[in-house]
Amino acid sequence: MLEIKNLSKRFGKFEAVKNANFAVDRGEIVGFVGPNGAGKSTTIDMILGLTKPETGEILINSEVLTQKTAAKIHQKMGFLSTDMNLDRNLTGYEALAFFAHLRGDWTPEVKNNIKKLAVEINANLNKKIKKLSRGNRQKIGLIASIMNAPELLVMDEPTSGFDPIVQSEFIRLLKAHKSQGGSALISSHNLSEIAEICDRVIFIVGGKIVDNQSMDELREKAPKREIIDLDAVLEKLVDKNPDQRVEESK
Amino acid sequence: MLSNVFLKTLYEKRIAIIGWTIGILLAIIGVGVMFPSIKEIFGSQMAQIPREFQGWFGENGSMMSSFKGYVATELVGNVGIMLVIQAIIFGSSLLAGDEENNVLQPLLTLPISRRNIYTQKWAALAIINLFLVIIWAIAVEIAALLVHETVGFNILFRIGIVFFLTNLALATIAYSIGAMTGKRSAGGIFIGVYAFLAYFINALAGQGDVVKTLNQLSIFKYAGYIELSSHTILFGNIVVIVMVLIIFYVLGLLIFSRRDIQMN
Numbered sequence: 001m002l003e004i005k006n007l008s009k010r011f012g013k014f015e016a017v018k019n020a021n022f023a024v025d026r027g028e029i030v031g032f033v034g035p036n037g038a039g040k041s042t043t044i045d046m047i048l049g050l051t052k053p054e055t056g057e058i059l060i061n062s063e064v065l066t067q068k069t070a071a072k073i074h075q076k077m078g079f080l081s082t083d084m085n086l087d088r089n090l091t092g093y094e095a096l097a098f099f100a101h102l103r104g105d106w107t108p109e110v111k112n113n114i115k116k117l118a119v120e121i122n123a124n125l126n127k128k129i130k131k132l133s134r135g136n137r138q139k140i141g142l143i144a145s146i147m148n149a150p151e152l153l154v155m156d157e158p159t160s161g162f163d164p165i166v167q168s169e170f171i172r173l174l175k176a177h178k179s180q181g182g183s184a185l186i187s188s189h190n191l192s193e194i195a196e197i198c199d200r201v202i203f204i205v206g207g208k209i210v211d212n213q214s215m216d217e218l219r220e221k222a223p224k225r226e227i228i229d230l231d232a233v234l235e236k237l238v239d240k241n242p243d244q245r246v247e248e249s250k
Numbered sequence: 251m252l253s254n255v256f257l258k259t260l261y262e263k264r265i266a267i268i269g270w271t272i273g274i275l276l277a278i279i280g281v282g283v284m285f286p287s288i289k290e291i292f293g294s295q296m297a298q299i300p301r302e303f304q305g306w307f308g309e310n311g312s313m314m315s316s317f318k319g320y321v322a323t324e325l326v327g328n329v330g331i332m333l334v335i336q337a338i339i340f341g342s343s344l345l346a347g348d349e350e351n352n353v354l355q356p357l358l359t360l361p362i363s364r365r366n367i368y369t370q371k372w373a374a375l376a377i378i379n380l381f382l383v384i385i386w387a388i389a390v391e392i393a394a395l396l397v398h399e400t401v402g403f404n405i406l407f408r409i410g411i412v413f414f415l416t417n418l419a420l421a422t423i424a425y426s427i428g429a430m431t432g433k434r435s436a437g438g439i440f441i442g443v444y445a446f447l448a449y450f451i452n453a454l455a456g457q458g459d460v461v462k463t464l465n466q467l468s469i470f471k472y473a474g475y476i477e478l479s480s481h482t483i484l485f486g487n488i489v490v491i492v493m494v495l496i497i498f499y500v501l502g503l504l505i506f507s508r509r510d511i512q513m514n
Binding site: 045048049050051052067070071072074075077079081083084085086087088089090094097098099101102103104106141144154 | 252253254255258262265351352353355356357358359360361362363364366507508510511512
């Protein structure tokens with residue numbers, strides 16, 4: 001579904017992503033985990049076509065992402081960011097209608113889907129976005145990302161602002177997305193949040209992909225623990241990559 | 251109203267458009283109905299104004315003796331600066347403002363090309379400017395009726411067309427700089443300073459060779475509102491204004507389509 005080949009990105013002298021290679025298969029949910037400044041958002045910006053890679057390429061459904069192909073490829077994708085900024089003067093429903101129109105998919109089915117999702121996650125669609133709290137704005141963003149049943153979901157630290165109930169609803173929705181053959185790449189620095197839903201976790205530290213393991217493999221390495229202490233795993237990976245600390249201190 | 255970026259932009263800006271509409275109507279009608287008093291004052295006091303500043307009032311103030319001259323000098327040249335200001339504000343904020351507020355980025359993840367977004371937002375900018383120039387023309391007609399004067403449809407049409415193109419050119423420069431840099435202030439400040447200097451130089455264009463030479467760079471020289479009150483539109487002037495508009499439109503489009511856009 002998604003293939004990242006030799007991807008690099010530099011901002012001036014700072015190399016934000018260094019020769020990254022990984023893939024997300026159809027029907028797979030992959031966690032993309034690393035500390036702040038590790039290169040998660042830069043990688044996601046490139047996958048979304050917001051920024052251009054220095055080297056390497058991104059393939060979605062075997063089609064290379066370029067400025068020319070981006071619009072067509074985006075038809076298959078849904079996106080949710082840390083703090084989804086939608087037009088402040090629109091109501092939640094208007095913002096969703098606008099997004100669905102641009103997808104060319106403002107159908108009765110999508111309208112029903114919006115209403116159903118709004119009930120499930122208790123989202124207020126009638127208030128203007130500017131009058132909603134961050135968590136409630138994020139709920140509208142979550143609906144926007146999944147209402148058209150995309151094949152690939154790209155989520156950049158999506159759960160910030162969600163209360164525990166919405167968090168569990170979010171996990172349920174992602175499982176439903178997966179059961180319909182959908183894929184997802186979810187970045188987070190809060191490992192425990194995404195451990196429950198991920199099939200595999202990719203670790204990025206200092207712009208480098210330092211580990212790429214299935215959840216089963218991770219569980220095998222920690223057989224005696226019921227819940228894997230992924231934060232400890234990540235800490236060890238950071239220790240192995242001292243340049244990450246140097247870059248962060250800059 | 252929300253089926254594409256063009257309509258959504260107009261819908262989103264509806265309150266601001268209503269505000270500018272009311273402001274333009276009040277300002278133009280308010281200043282327009284002062285015409286009889288101004289005409290009287292200028293008839294007797296013009297000689298006392300230093301020669302260097304008489305140009306502010308159009309051909310040594312002689313334009314103030316007719317309503318069509320008053321329209322060209324005061325209602326376009328001076329009060330009409332309101333429309334220049336709105337053009338710069340809308341131009342600099344439509345795309346760069348969305349990027350600064352992180353509203354553009356989710357839009358770019360949808361199945362719509364950057365070129366398409368740029369073009370639709372610019373089309374909304376053009377329609378807003380056209381609408382406000384029409385409101386300006388309506389306000390001039392209302393003022394004329396109130397003071398029992400006439401402007402003439404031809405004159406109003408000529409001035410209106412050039413007024414619209416000039417404002418749109420300035421708005422497009424602000425819009426394209428905003429699109430190139432992602433900074434609302436970059437477009438707004440650059441074109442704001444340019445418009446102020448261009449307006450000032452054009453008003454003093456009769457005074458000295460240096461100012462006359464500099465005036466070649468002033469877009470208001472090519473607008474030539476005062477001449478339009480008595481002469482037809484000069485094709486060459488329109489070409490200059492439209493060329494400026496096209497060059498900045500294309501530059502903005504090319505750079506915006508290719509540059510990195512990050513979350514702020």
